[in-house]
Amino acid sequence: MPVSTEKMVKVFGRPASLTEARFTYCPGCHHGILTRIIAQTIDELGIVERTVGIAPVGCAVFAYLWYRCDAIQASHGRASAVATGVKRANPNLIVFAYQGDGDFASIGTAESIHAANRGENITVIFVNNQVYGMTGGEMAPTSLVGQKTTTTPDGRDPALFGYPIRFSEMIAQLDAPVYVTRQALYDTKRIMDATKAIKKAFTNQLEGKGYSLVEVLATCPTNWRMKPTEANKHVAEVVTKVFPLGDLIDRG
Amino acid sequence: MGKRMLLRGNEVIAEAAIRAGCQCYFAYPITPQAELLEHMAKNMPRLGRTFIQAESELAAINMVYGAASVGVRTMTSSSSPGISLKQEGISYLAGSNLPAVIVNIVRGGPGLGDIAPAQCDYFQATKGGGHGDYHMIVLAPSTAPEAGELTMLAFDLADQYRTPVMILADGMLGQMMEPVELPEPIDIASLPVKEWATTGAKGRDPNVILSFDLDPEVLKKMNLALQKRYRQIEAKEVRYEEAATEDADILIAAYGTVARIAKSVVRMARAEGIKLGLFRPITLWPFPYQPLKELAGRVKTVLTVEMSAGQMWEDVRLAVAERANTPFYGEMGGVVPTPRRILSEVRKHAS
Missing domain, CATH: 3.40.50.970 (Thiamin diphosphate (ThDP)-binding fold, Pyr/PP domains)
Structure with a gap:
């Protein structure tokens, strides 16, 4: 039966701020979803012409390819410092740093904490997948106790390597940050929640309120040696026990 | 101004x-x-x-x-x-x-x-x-x-x-x-x-x-x-300064603070009849290889003086390329060479 398109309404499409470039991410990885959410947020806020994205080192190093906004590729761990330089040099720009757990919570610890402590008016997206993805699956500061990685082949032993670091909780101890939240992407509800959180984090910056951090629990099916469905289940049932979801502070 | x-x-x-x-x-x-x-x-x-x-x-x-x-x-x-x-x-x-x-x-x-x-x-x-x-x-x-x-x-x-x-x-x-x-x-x-x-x-x-x-x-x-x-x-963009090089038969190559001290040494040496000149790179990169090379053809000695073990000395030797002797005098650890001490080094090489 022929279908009339006259009364059809487009409810879902590619965000205008997302380029045609293909993602370099593995199947089942959450980086792609997150990238789309950010592009959609930039669209909704109408800020693509004044946004500067800071790409990290790691799997998201190509982030500069995927958005139709200006971008800067930063050295490993220093995206929050680079974002500081950009925002201070031109406060009219909307600046977001996109950083993985090794980047943000290990090598960049000082830059991450001090950008937050200065209350820089920036938005930081912190992707926590508990593993170094690009270099081959080594232990991350966020790796779970017992988690097998290429550098903890017998599982992370806290006696040797300490415990998964709850970095957002550390940031939430500071006086300056406006909004610190932990989100996930393992099902539709979580994706909707994360989308709201990211929009809020950008809106805070637009309104000049200050520093916002959105930690996103993400999967790495390749290095976790799991199917995408298993990886989603693992986040929901195991990872969120160590890294509880929800707002840590909201002074917006 | x-x-x-x-x-x-x-x-x-x-x-x-x-x-x-x-x-x-x-x-x-x-x-x-x-x-x-x-x-x-x-x-x-x-x-x-x-x-x-x-x-x-x-x-x-x-x-x-x-x-x-x-x-x-x-x-x-x-x-x-x-x-x-x-x-x-x-x-x-x-x-x-x-x-x-x-x-x-x-x-x-x-x-x-x-x-x-x-x-x-x-x-x-x-x-x-x-x-x-x-x-x-x-x-x-x-x-x-x-x-x-x-x-x-x-x-x-x-x-x-x-x-x-x-x-x-x-x-x-x-x-x-x-x-x-x-x-x-x-x-x-x-x-x-x-x-x-x-x-x-x-x-x-x-x-x-x-x-x-x-x-x-x-x-x-x-x-x-x-x-x-x-x-x-x-x-x-090569920049450098020459002082008293026209008739010099010995040169000090030095930069920064040491070059400033060496200017006093040039006066002291000239008072003794030693024809000393100074070559002072202002751009350390790019190093003034060519001007130093040309000068080196007219002097017997290019004495490099630095507050190091001899780092610029390598560039000086590249520039001089054995057209002249290239001795070195350096101080380290934060010791600043005195004009008198540099002058005694110059005397060693003056003919």
């Missing part, structure tokens, strides 16, 4: 940076450059410009990277150990074609060393101190007024060639007070617009600042572009 002021070398560099239109300054405290940081802390906010005392040298150089990406004039300063920490960031600035000014008020090393004047960071400054095939322009003032002039020049060269530029001075120059007359501030609005800067993709395609490509052929092209620019800099 502005009014005459009595300032330390560190303050001269800071004030010159402000007058050159430096809009963002980021640094971490270290002796012997603290007055530079303090001058910026006091004056930048008053002018509505950015001063951040960064959490580390790594953070400071990466804030510079961010501000440079946006197209504003930006600077950081430190002293030797802190400059070592900045090396990765300097490599990124070079690889990403970003203009920035980095000041190194050199102190004794290696390791923690001391806080006394030294010239032991010459290799690091001139040979590409971080990873990868790169250079930065290195300017070596020998007096406080010259530190001011070269700081203003540094911002122009950085913008013109889209490259990091280093002011390489030492603790003595940084601390010593001298009367200085600085040029009037430039009009920031008159600077050329940087079309490549990440100022927001309005009415144009997005700009991207990066030093990265996984395709070796593409990265090779990026490297060739850098090398092409370095050849242009070598052809156009």
